[in-house]
Amino acid sequence: MRVPLWKIAHARSGDKADRADIGLFAWDAPTYEVLKREVTPERVKRHFKAMCEGPVELWPLDNLWALKIVLNRALQGGAARSLRMDNLGKAVAAQLLRMEIEAPADLPRLNT
């Protein structure tokens, strides 16, 4: 079934020069396996096509049930030259949580 990430994960984002830098965290181990399979750099790049002009980098961290995701060239050159309200990319994590992925219906967070 299609599931938005906010139902099964949590996330925080910030900036590093012209990069938006996101941590995406599964609440439990089964969900982490789904995130690792479904949340690919290509999929994330499509979700952020309006703001991310560079490649998307992604590192899975099994010890933290987490994905580290970096959007290159996504902040209009950096926070101090950006024209955006969210010049620091703090709400980019919220944007990511709106992304939908294919997930099994028996994930713990979908049954609480």
Place this chain on the structure above:
Amino acid sequence: MKSVRIGAGLGFYGDSWRAVRASIERGGVRYIASDHLSELTLAILQKDRQKDGSAGYARDGLPMLVDLWPLAAKHGVKFILNAGGLNPSGAREAIARAFRDKGWKARIATVTGDAVLPRFDELVAAGESLAHMDSGAALASVRSRMLFANAYLGAQPIVRALEQGADIVLTGRVADAALSLAPIVHELGWQWDDWDKLALGLTVGHLLECSGQGSGGNFGSAEEWAAIPDYAHLGYPIAEVSAAGSALFTKAPDTGGRVCFDTLRQQLLYEVHNPHAYASPDVVLDMGTLKLEDQGNDRVKVTGASGAARPARLKVVGGYHDGWMGTGMIGFSWPQAYAKCEKAAETLKTLVAERGWPVEDMNVEYVGYDSLLGANADPTHRDQLNECFLRMTIRTQDRKVADAYGRLFPWLGLSGPPYVGSMKGVQGAKELLGIWPTLVKRELIEAKVDVALEYV
């Protein structure tokens, strides 16, 4: 087993130190590591210094110390803070003056040598290109517009200051985590090539450097943020680091916030880029082997850090003038709040075009609809919003244009669509800064690093 307790100080220039008082009073900390400098705070300080040569340091360091010093002295707590900004000596003089006025005694050290803009010719002559480390662009494209350039120093000069007996160490630009790593190395006697231990110390510094974000603040989640207790009295994180190389994270008793697996791992991955090679001047950390053990009751034990040798080159971040931003904002109420914002945007675009202004870029956002979520905003209720604000910004090289742009907006109040709000005056031009990260051989930087101690 020997251990040391470090408490988080501020997490940015302008942060609150209320929670630091709780950490000193009842958190058992020996050191406060206070981070006043975000990536481009130095640009603000550079403007201060241009107006007044004795300024150029973070102004919140002094009132924080004046407020907390009597308590800190009673508990034997030392401060390490990068509030020196571009002028650590000036910061020390201001603090020394305030302490003398009050009859307080302290040994105040400064660490200098991070400011490298005045040394650019010398660094280029020594073979450094100072090219942009991501894009590879040549320095020549921005050299004349560069406002500051500072190297990220490591923990070693701070340790030298502590060895000399400093109670307060004021630095300029250092790696944020070095503010914590230094007292850990100093107290626990770790070696500068014990990479795994240094990596644990770097982990601690990284988890403390954003104050409340390490203890439940900004907990990015759909609903769980609402379960964080007592934001008003949120405690800042505290780490008790043992000589064997583990750290227990907690916060002062009877404070708000939460230290748990979830809040701590959010901060662990915050702004780190590649988590397997998180570089600092002292060690390179691989977060892939870290173990976070949630013991309940706001206690998380962190072990298993893996370190690799410190890099041969230090990161330098410069900031250069990159034009001016003009800003305008106007709000409309229901009915058709969004449609009226769109009409206002279209009208303003016409006015800008007719004036022939040299506008390089324009950003149109609808506050209350898409200014934070961008293209991922949900359009379902767009046409039924109770209210909506148009925020439209431009980038131009002409400061006068950026100023004049903001003055276009008030006219809409009487001559545009109906039911406006937020007519609260005009915003002037704001200087925009480009960021210039580059790498320099560490020997070239370290040769000029100086530690000075003053008895007050």
